[in-house]
Amino acid sequence: MSKQFSSENIARLNAEILVKCGVDLKECYQCGKCSAGCSSNWMMDYRPHVIMRLAQLGQRAAILASQAIWVCTGCEICSARCPRGIDVAAVVDSFRQLAVAEDVRYGEHDIPLFHQYFLKETRDHGRVRELPLVANFKIHSEHPLSDFALGPTLLAKGKIKLVDDAKGSGVNDLQELFKLKV
Amino acid sequence: MEYAYYPGCSLHVMSSEYDVSTRAVLARLGVTLREIPDWFCCGASSAHMTDAVLTDALPAKNLALAVKVNQRIAVPCAACLHRLKKTDHKLKNDDALLKNVNESIKDNYQGNAQIKHPLEIIQDDLKTEELSEKITRPLNNLKVACYYGCLLVRPAEAAIDDAENPERLDRLMNLLGAETINWGFKVECCGAGMTLAHKESIIGLAGRILNDAILNEADCIAVACPMCHTNLDLYQDQMDLKRKVPILYFTELLGLALGLDYNSLEIDKHIVPAKGMLLEKGLV
Ligand code: SF4
Ligand code: SF4
Numbered sequence: 001m002s003k004q005f006s007s008e009n010i011a012r013l014n015a016e017i018l019v020k021c022g023v024d025l026k027e028c029y030q031c032g033k034c035s036a037g038c039s040s041n042w043m044m045d046y047r048p049h050v051i052m053r054l055a056q057l058g059q060r061a062a063i064l065a066s067q068a069i070w071v072c073t074g075c076e077i078c079s080a081r082c083p084r085g086i087d088v089a090a091v092v093d094s095f096r097q098l099a100v101a102e103d104v105r106y107g108e109h110d111i112p113l114f115h116q117y118f119l120k121e122t123r124d125h126g127r128v129r130e131l132p133l134v135a136n137f138k139i140h141s142e143h144p145l146s147d148f149a150l151g152p153t154l155l156a157k158g159k160i161k162l163v164d165d166a167k168g169s170g171v172n173d174l175q176e177l178f179k180l181k182v
Numbered sequence: 183m184e185y186a187y188y189p190g191c192s193l194h195v196m197s198s199e200y201d202v203s204t205r206a207v208l209a210r211l212g213v214t215l216r217e218i219p220d221w222f223c224c225g226a227s228s229a230h231m232t233d234a235v236l237t238d239a240l241p242a243k244n245l246a247l248a249v250k251v252n253q254r255i256a257v258p259c260a261a262c263l264h265r266l267k268k269t270d271h272k273l274k275n276d277d278a279l280l281k282n283v284n285e286s287i288k289d290n291y292q293g294n295a296q297i298k299h300p301l302e303i304i305q306d307d308l309k310t311e312e313l314s315e316k317i318t319r320p321l322n323n324l325k326v327a328c329y330y331g332c333l334l335v336r337p338a339e340a341a342i343d344d345a346e347n348p349e350r351l352d353r354l355m356n357l358l359g360a361e362t363i364n365w366g367f368k369v370e371c372c373g374a375g376m377t378l379a380h381k382e383s384i385i386g387l388a389g390r391i392l393n394d395a396i397l398n399e400a401d402c403i404a405v406a407c408p409m410c411h412t413n414l415d416l417y418q419d420q421m422d423l424k425r426k427v428p429i430l431y432f433t434e435l436l437g438l439a440l441g442l443d444y445n446s447l448e449i450d451k452h453i454v455p456a457k458g459m460l461l462e463k464g465l466v
Contacts, residue, residue, distance in 0.1 A: 094234075116232075122229075159451070173289070
């Protein structure tokens with residue numbers, strides 16, 4: 001067996017996921033029910049049961065570099081329907097968190113970028129202000145000009161505000177918990 | 183009855199009409215809301231998807247601030263409700279985690295919150311007769327698709343209803359005089375936090391929900407979450423739909439049934455206009 005499939009890799013990843021989210025990967029018997037109901041199955045490179053299988057086999061790097069972990073909406077249909085009671089959504093969360101912590105090359109460009117600027121708003125203002133969030137995100141995204149035309153409608157409808165001095169000061173005590181690069 | 187009120191970021195600007203109608207109907211029904219002064223973002227999808235510490239720290243700190251106002255907390259956003267309840271459930275069942283989290287948030291939350299969605303407050307705190315007595319404009323002739331989405335019904339510890347066939351919204355709409363449709367997309371996902379991050383998800387996911395509502399001849403879709411509202415409302419122009427479908431907060435439909443003034447509910451803030459349809463049904 002190649003080094004990739006070594007029993008050490010398998011044991012290490014099993015233990016890591018167990019600690020991170022309490023899921024024992026060995027419990028999965030590959031029925032595919034999670035993938036059948038998955039909201040984002042039509043967009044994923046690896047559907048949830050494939051992520052589970054790759055994880056069982058210790059294929060950490062492949063999962064961290066996948067696009068699937070980012071297009072997952074967090075709907076929790078997989079977890080609600082797994083006949084083995086596995087919290088599949090928590091496994092996906094764990095891999096996303098690991099990908100961010102280890103600064104790997106993401107399998108999706110815009111979505112992790114969005115999360116970063118969203119949390120920047122949270123950290124700096126307590127409450128998320130739509131306009132600066134959209135501006136920061138769009139400038140750095142792969143589709144900076146998409147839906148530009150929606151802007152005036154949203155402004156006219158009061159869905160975004162030009163000046164928003166929102167301040168949720170409760171976040172002040174939590175500043176050192178944020179590990180953002182922006 | 184009094185509650186601490188956690189509006190959440192969406193209700194602050196983007197979906198302020200949901201804030202307005204929530205406050206209006208609860209006031210009309212004798213429920214007092216006291217906004218938590220220093221509330222801040224619960225972390226939404228972005229925290230739990232990227233950072234294990236923020237996942238619980240942000241909701242826990244908000245809960246600590248909330249219980250200083252009232253142990254009973256009203257949360258109209260399904261996403262905030264889901265985050266606050268998931269963290270609260272963990273903290274209530276794990277003393278070591280509670281101690282740890284309290285250190286990191288520099289506070290002393292005791293795990294003593296009772297977190298409720300306004301739908302629960304209306305249906306569980308009030309007597310049905312009390313509510314029906316106050317209906318002055320029944321929603322007769324209105325066919326409503328009740329959409330629950332993900333975060334009101336999953337997982338069990340955060341849910342306000344059954345995961346596969348929830349009926350709370352249907353029951354309320356029926357009480358108000360509306361007909362509710364049988365359809366297949368009650369608990370499917372609208373795309374959640376992907377609104378800006380990944381529009382392709384919303385076009386696909388919200389699009390198929392709207393198409394099923396159209397197929398089943400709904401006049402409108404009733405929702406109980408600002409994120410669901412935005413995803414179903416915002417991009418209808420860019421979807422392949424036979425017709426547009428007005429998306430209404432359940433608090434707006436309840437407000438109309440209670441005889442509240444149309445303009446005071448700020449329903450015109452929606453992207454897809456609802457007024458024409460409501461006029462036709464004699465509800466404005
Ligand atoms: S539903 Fe559960 S047991 Fe079935 S493949 Fe998915 S995780 Fe494995
Ligand atoms: S939480 Fe993610 S993986 Fe699970 S069903 Fe929803 S989109 Fe699919």
